[in-house]
Amino acid sequence: MSEQTPASSPPPSSPKPSGKPVVTQSKMEKIVALCKRRGFIFQSSEIYGGINGFWDYGPLGVELKRNLKEAWWQDIVRCPGVGADGEVLDMVGLDCSIIMNPKVWVASGHVGGFADLKVDCKESKGRYRADHLFVVTNRTDSGTSLMFAFIAGDEASELKAQKRLSKAEKVSLPLLTEKYHVKPLTSIAVSEFHRIVSPDSDKPGTLTEPRMFNLMNQTYVGAVQDEESKAYLRPETAQGIFVNFRNVVDTSRVKVPFGIAQVGKAFRNEVTPRNYTFRSREFEQMEIEFFIRPDTANEWYKYWRDARFAWWQSIGLSSANLQLREHDKDELAHYAKAGAGTSDIEYKFPFTDPGFGELEGIAHRADFDLKAHAQHSGLGDNLKYFDQELQLKLQAAGVPKEEIDKQVKYFPHVIEPSAGADRGTLALLCEAYTDDPGRPSGVVMKFHPRMAPIKAAIFPLVDKDGMPEIAQKIYADLRKTWNVQIDNKQNIGKRYARMDEAGTPFCLTVDTQTLQDQTLTVRHRDTLQQERIAISNVRQFLADKIG
Ligand code: GAP
Numbered sequence: 001m002s003e004q005t006p007a008s009s010p011p012p013s014s015p016k017p018s019g020k021p022v023v024t025q026s027k028m029e030k031i032v033a034l035c036k037r038r039g040f041i042f043q044s045s046e047i048y049g050g051i052n053g054f055w056d057y058g059p060l061g062v063e064l065k066r067n068l069k070e071a072w073w074q075d076i077v078r079c080p081g082v083g084a085d086g087e088v089l090d091m092v093g094l095d096c097s098i099i100m101n102p103k104v105w106v107a108s109g110h111v112g113g114f115a116d117l118k119v120d121c122k123e124s125k126g127r128y129r130a131d132h133l134f135v136v137t138n139r140t141d142s143g144t145s146l147m148f149a150f151i152a153g154d155e156a157s158e159l160k161a162q163k164r165l166s167k168a169e170k171v172s173l174p175l176l177t178e179k180y181h182v183k184p185l186t187s188i189a190v191s192e193f194h195r196i197v198s199p200d201s202d203k204p205g206t207l208t209e210p211r212m213f214n215l216m217n218q219t220y221v222g223a224v225q226d227e228e229s230k231a232y233l234r235p236e237t238a239q240g241i242f243v244n245f246r247n248v249v250d251t252s253r254v255k256v257p258f259g260i261a262q263v264g265k266a267f268r269n270e271v272t273p274r275n276y277t278f279r280s281r282e283f284e285q286m287e288i289e290f291f292i293r294p295d296t297a298n299e300w301y302k303y304w305r306d307a308r309f310a311w312w313q314s315i316g317l318s319s320a321n322l323q324l325r326e327h328d329k330d331e332l333a334h335y336a337k338a339g340a341g342t343s344d345i346e347y348k349f350p351f352t353d354p355g356f357g358e359l360e361g362i363a364h365r366a367d368f369d370l371k372a373h374a375q376h377s378g379l380g381d382n383l384k385y386f387d388q389e390l391q392l393k394l395q396a397a398g399v400p401k402e403e404i405d406k407q408v409k410y411f412p413h414v415i416e417p418s419a420g421a422d423r424g425t426l427a428l429l430c431e432a433y434t435d436d437p438g439r440p441s442g443v444v445m446k447f448h449p450r451m452a453p454i455k456a457a458i459f460p461l462v463d464k465d466g467m468p469e470i471a472q473k474i475y476a477d478l479r480k481t482w483n484v485q486i487d488n489k490q491n492i493g494k495r496y497a498r499m500d501e502a503g504t505p506f507c508l509t510v511d512t513q514t515l516q517d518q519t520l521t522v523r524h525r526d527t528l529q530q531e532r533i534a535i536s537n538v539r540q541f542l543a544d545k546i547g
Pocket residue numbers: 001002003004235236237238268270277278279280281282283284285287358359360361416418419420421422423
């Protein structure tokens with residue numbers, strides 16, 4: 001959960017500056033190009049020059065992201081597994097509004113504390129997160145030489161800083177590589193800022209002193225735009241769940257331990273949106289608030305941490321590219337200071353490699369939020385949970401009534417697994433991307449079949465002899481259940497190439513033999529193996545493979 005940590009916290013584990021001269025045509029550039037070419041992701045408002053930190057999902061991308069969110073909803077809300085207590089998890093869903101009463105954000109601490117330290121460049125008007133800026137300097141810095149700032153994780157920015165230093169020091173880049181030194185901006189005293197050349201300006205001394213910057217997007221509700229009508233676009237979906245806690249308990253049959261899940265948009269006015277969709281200003285979260293008895297926090301925290309780590313692998317992210325990172329005490333968010341812990345599930349994105357970037361955070365938020373809303377809304381103890389099961393248990397154990405009354409009404413503690421749907425989609429894209437010079441497309445997207453945007457493509461080998469009609473019939477049947485495509489344009493090699501780039505796991509070809517025995521050829525995307533199956537078995541075949 002590095003996303004919400006105050007700016008005083010240490011910089012995120014990644015992206016990290018590489019400290020090496022960078023190469024051109026990176027894997028990430030190739031992924032971005034494919035995403036645009038094949039309609040996974042487009043820049044928002046592209047024809048007007050775009051808008052920084054906002055992205056649109058194209059026809060293939062929207063299917064991929066929906067598959068991710070639907071798998072999460074299915075596995076979390078509709079058909080959850082067995083929890084830490086050996087019982088099937090008790091989970092319900094919620095869909096809250098994006099704009100809420102602004103008092104919600106005062107209670108949650110976002111109005112007061114949801115801020116990053118930022119620095120501005122007076123010349124270029126660029127704004128940067130202080131913990132995202134690093135400088136390159138001469139190793140033997142005498143206290144007078146220039147320092148050149150760059151944005152961590154941005155290869156072009158880092159290379160530019162290296163080149164500027166090499167020019168200033170009059171040393172060629174390879175020689176300089178031995179000598180230069182990389183330091184985080186946050187480690188440099190403001191009195192030395194006059195020696196720093198900012199990433200997008202030419203002269204030193206243009207960076208301002210770091211200042212706090214609230215990340216919430218503001219808007220106004222109603223006809224008049226004044227302090228009274230000021231509202232915020234939610235920066236997380238979690239608070240909608242907390243403020244509806246009472247409603248859910250009163251209207252459904254949930255009992256502690258239980259969870260409320262929500263998928264929805266969140267907005268943050270990120271100072272430096274970077275690395276494609278990784279850090280956007282509008283993004284989607286998939287959040288669970290799991291309410292528990294306070295004394296069971298350790299076991300439920302471990303349960304969710306491990307269950308969520310396993311889930312990402314179940315949808316195709318390899319264990320080699322995933323890591324669980326337990327937060328250090330000084331890194332913990334305000335709501336998680338005292339508790340069982342916080343860990344991040346991190347993915348090795350091409351732009352963080354060899355480091356990792358956060359995909360999901362699992363935090364023990366204790367009773368911070370419910371208590372805060374109880375206090376700020378004036379509901380007080382009415383927001384507490386009455387644990388009837390615990391009451392019966394204590395009565396049976398002969399515990400005195402006074403003691404029982406003290407124990408059975410409480411603010412439940414919360415374990416929060418909070419994942420990003422856009423980061424998840426990006427991780428699926430990065431994981432799937434595989435260069436394969438042996439194929440006509442030169443690349444194949446190896447999505448897990450459950451995540452693949454198109455599950456199967458149906459090809460009539462030629463556009464005659466009744467093959468298009470048979471293919472059309474199969475297509476009409478399969479599309480009732482899955483996103484499938486029919487394609488009869490160009491030769492079969494080109495059709496395979498299109499499907500390899502889209503990551504379609506199965507291509508079904510209707511050919512001459514089909515006319516005789518009602519079978520077709522299945523071509524497996526990853527192995528390129530082919531097998532024949534009966535048309536009557538195609539449905540079952542796909543159901544077994546896709547799950
Ligand atoms: N309710 C807790 C919470 O919001 P967070 O770590 O700030 O915690 C949770 O965010 C997840 O949301 C992150 O793990 C990440 O996947 C996603 N996320 C956060 N900020 C994001 C951004 N600017 N762009 C894309 N995804 C983001």
